[in-house]
Amino acid sequence: MAANASVCLSFDFDAISVWLGSLNATSPSAISRGEFGAVATERLLEMLARWEIKSTWFIPGHTIDTYPDLVRRVADAGHEIGHHNYCHENPISLSLDDEKRVLDRGTGTQRPKPHRMKSAMKFRRRAFPEVCQRQAQDRS
Numbered sequence: 061m062a063a064n065a066s067v068c069l070s071f072d073f074d075a076i077s078v079w080l081g082s083l084n085a086t087s088p089s090a091i092s093r094g095e096f097g098a099v100a101t102e103r104l105l106e107m108l109a110r111w112e113i114k115s116t117w118f119i120p121g122h123t124i125d126t127y128p129d130l131v132r133r134v135a136d137a138g139h140e141i142g143h144h145n146y147c148h149e150n151p152i153s154l155s156l157d158d159e160k161r162v163l164d165r166g167t168g169t170q171r172p173k174p175h176r177m178k179s180a181m182k183f184r185r186r187a188f189p190e191v192c193q194r195q196a197q198d199r200s
């Protein structure tokens with residue numbers, strides 16, 4: 061009997077943004093750890109292609125601005141792109157207006173437009189549903 065199982069694979073390609081945005085780190089050591097995200101993304105894309113697996117990638121706008129060709133390769137390989145703020149900001153530390161600005165800025169840089177949204181740091185606040193709904197209407 062064949063097994064019938066489903067698996068959801070998602071990746072956060074945060075790169076430098078998680079160190080700058082969420083952790084306020086500016087040391088070369090922290091930044092270099094973020095830069096490894098691009099190396100890991102290359103490796104993951106090769107592995108996913110080899111196994112013919114599609115996945116979801118949550119990518120902040122800052123990462124898209126920093127690695128546009130690599131992000132394009134993720135999209136061109138057929139993986140789903142998810143919104144992940146602009147610089148992986150912690151929404152708990154933002155006012156409602158600032159949170160809306162961060163979500164809009166993250167989308168403004170994203171090519172292609174994200175299919176899903178996941179708040180960085182796993183926190184969802186008041187702006188999240190409103191901005192998600194408005195951006196979904198803008199895409200249709």
Ligand SMILES: [Zn+2]
Binds near residue numbers: 072074180181
């Ligand atoms: Zn993340």
